[in-house]
Amino acid sequence: MIWDNAFAISIIPMLLKGLWVTVQLTLLGTLIAAVLGLIAAVIRRLQVPVLSHIVTFMVIFVRGTPLLIQAYVAFFVLPIYGISFNAFTTGVVIIGINYSAYMAEVYRSGIQGVPTGQWEAATALSLPAARTWFRVILPQAVRTVIPMLGNYLIQMFKDSAVLSAITVVELMATAQSIGTSTYRYLEPLTMAGALFFLVSYPASRLVNKLERRYAPKQ
Amino acid sequence: MIANLTRRNVLQGAGVAALGAVVAVVATGCTTVTPAGQGAAEGTDLLALAKKQGYLRVGIANEPPYTQVNSDGTVTGCEPDVLKAVCKRLGIDDVQGIITPYESMIPGLQANRWDAVAAGLFMKQSRCAEVLYSEPVIVSTESFGVPIGNPKKILTVADVLADSSLRIAVLPGGFEEGILNTAKVPAAQQVTVKDGRSGIEALAADRADAFFLPTLSLRALSETDKGFEVTDQVPDAPRTGSGAAFRTTDTAFLKAYNVELAALKLTPEFAEILDNWGFDAAAVEGVTADELCQTAG
């Protein structure tokens, strides 16, 4: 028999531990992505002389390079210049930065989607810039952004498996280490895949519902 | 010419090319074999096959001096060099090296991705149960790579057990990881690093206090990186050695290999190869694979 049921059941606790690390990675990474992405989008929008161009280039560069290589650079190259953190922290930060580049684009379109009338009304009421941003523009922009945020969260959940390459002990790494120590790869890899699916599929249905609810009123 | 590239032509052409490419790849890529342990076809004579195709596929690690890949892509290092010499005597001209992490060497061998492992895969009980080892080619010692001056005074495995704050970097699936586990060093004290270079960098980045690796491997790494030092041979790490490893079904090949290996050891060529890489040919005299396979782990 090819599939060993007893073995498969015995490794579930270990896999669930790995899944928990994956979940933590994803939640923290999304938080970083959401915040950094917003900052990047605002800086680009404000068109600060040099900074905006740098931010724009960084966004293009991060979107154009693979997450794996970015992770390698963060984990192996930065310590040479003195910036060194453990694998988990490095993983969270780098995946957060990676996705913030995509979030910046989403925020940009969200901000652009806010009717110009809002900007004009804010000027007419002599609202200071900070107030305009925080009380008027951003709340409206973020509303349309939430479903996309959900989509990226799910994508990050799946992408986080790449961080196993920089020794973060998440679900994929756990499945791999079970395989190398028992020489049986079928059960751990299949079950890891199933766990990814069992979390991401319902989540994506939820996000679809969110999309319909928050759809921009045409 | 551009005028003829209507949308339809381009799409049709692209479609056919795509289909053709994929079919070609899948056709060349697919072979069906029975997985190891389920009674691989008795008829596959590895020796005859290797002689016919002119090469043997070998799993290696790129960890000098055991294995090394040069800038022009050629595979060398102590173990592959010995393997090549014996293969020549068997009538197999060439050796094709496939770089793989230690943890995948045995699974890859069993899955028929390569026909031999010659990477300094040290013999121990659990490995000897999965593969057939040739008679030993090298005998090896273990050491710690530590920051200059060895601030934490890590010299033995007992030192590691004594101080639970010490973090030791090891390669996953490696011999050293096995030593630590057999000695009941808690997992929290073990830091996984993917390869030799990452281990040294973990030291520099303060992710680990010591890097556990064979003495000679550490010395080879220190040639390009002077930022760490190599301790003396660790006294309470089991001494063991390695030879080439083959699938458990390739018994005929193993017999032929051992015959030629014994003949090679009687010639000066063997001592030359070992000397070249810094190994001591005398250390392996009289040592048998059976002996070394008793090593716990």
Add this chain to the structure above:
Amino acid sequence: MSAIIEYAPLLWQGLMTTILVAVLSGALCLIIAFTMGLARLSPHWIVRWPAGVFIEVFRGTSLIVQMFWFFYALPFFGIQLNPLTAAVLALGLNEGAYAAEVVRGAISSRAKGQTEAGIALGMSPAQRLRRILIPQSIPAMLPPFGNVMVDLLKNTSLVSLVTVTDLTFRAQMIRSTTGETAAVFLTILVMYFLLSVLLAMLTKWLEKRYALDRRALAVQRKALRQTSIKDKVGSL
């Protein structure tokens, strides 16, 4: 840095392998995209449903898990794929599932009127699809396809983890031997960036070439050229 130059031929080999993997899996991706995407539009549930399952499963599990599964788990069923095939299969099927949704979305968003006109003209569903809906959907499909292809290109770096000797794999090898970690990784980071920029430029060119309104664009361009000539002549 000198080590990089010495090992440049190996890096070049790795680059060629990366491009090969990208092209092969891109081709598979396109095939899967159209097969599955069109299947999803079928009125028969027996065709629609399995395609739906395929798409959800391959989109819902991680690409790297799929790659490892094809490489490490399939041998347990007696199917032995060489690393390149396993990697191309995983990449093509995974990205194909995403691209299938693009195809489905683009075709189903074509104006209803087109389908109705086709029916009125007595065309069979296959003819309608082949001659009207698909050609008209191509321009709408190109930008998201471009995104999928850039994504695929970046994901080729993962094949290094299943022993395919691509750019990343070679880089790891060189780093292992020379210890030039920073130089090696930063070099391939830039190389991947240049590759994705080239791919993006190629996609833009394709978009312009196959734009539905390219005749209108051409007329515009011609008009612009003529006015500028008139200005020059007028100023003499």
